[in-house]
Amino acid sequence: MTKLSGKIAVITGGNSGMGLATAQLFAREGAKVIITGRRQKELDEAVESIGADAEGVLGDVSRLSDLDKLHDHVKAKYGRVDVIFANAGLGSLAPIDQVTEAQFDETFNVNVKGTYFTVQKLLPLVPDGGSIILNASIASSKGMEAFSVYSATKAAVRSLARTLTTDLKARKIRVNAISPGPIDTPIFGKTGLTEQEIEGFKSGITSQVPLGRIGLPEEIAKPALFLASDDSSYISGIELTVDGGMAQV
Known part of the structure; x- marks a missing residue:
């Protein structure tokens, strides 16, 4: 018996990085996986890499109309969502005197508004105990x-x-x-840094990690599986830190 046998899982930003690695693992563990992404080509390639138990829904989590479409699609095809992984996010490096209003708005719109309304819109489809x-x-x-x-x-x-x-208790x-x-994902290429700056940033970060390396997307997927499955049936409200010890010592 696989850990997510018969489950329906939605993963936002599932077309690359941590989201994709998690989608691949969830599918291997028996889940039907619906991923979202903002670019059709990458979304299609991700679905192909996950396998027959996956499908992609094009959309931007910062747009409530796209989240409505996601809800309607999942409701019509599956009727429920057992697991939500609100994963979509972005970020860029900039000191406070260089941050623009556009950068600020985009980051909050995706990371906070997108996360909040992903949960709100899909919540009617989540069964008790999800x-x-x-x-x-x-x-x-x-x-x-920065x-x-x-x-x-x-x-x-x-x-x-x-x-x-507490709201859902x-x-x-x-x-x-x-x-x-620090996880080795495509987000590094979206920070506005040059290749040389990215390598310097990674090197500086690595020196702060007790385990001496940057993590892999698969090393986020496994904790996500734990939180999605009955293995964590008595765990709620926690922050599960997966950082090689960087924020712990």
Whole structure:
């Protein structure tokens, strides 16, 4: 018996990185997986890599109309969602005196608004006892240079895991946050840094990790599986930090 046999799982931002690795693992563990992404080509390639138990729904989590379409599609085809992994997110490095209003709005719209309304829109489809996982970050508790906006959004996500736990306690829906440390995903290429700057950033981060390396997307997928499955049946409201020890020592 696989850990998610017969389950329906929705993973936002499932077309790359941590979301894709989690979708692949969930499918291997028996789930039907619906992923979202903003680019059709990448979404199609991701679905193909996951296998027959996956499908993609094009959409941007910061647009409520796209989330309505996601809800309607899942309701019509499956009737329920057992697991939500609100994973979609983005961020860029910039000191406070260089942050633009557009950067601020985009980051909050995807990371906070997108996470919040992904849960709200899909919630009517979640049966009592379901699992909701929010992708936060150790940036929410670390004072990382030039990362103020991203860090603030992830602190909000961590807070949501607590408040939604109490909001949904009558339905026994478990809400938990995963807080990754540095993970080798395509997000590094979206920070606005050059290749050389990215390598320098990775090197500097690695020196702060007790385990001495950057994590892999698969190392987020496995904790996500734990939180999605009955293995974590008595766990709710937590922040599960997966960071090689970076924020712990």
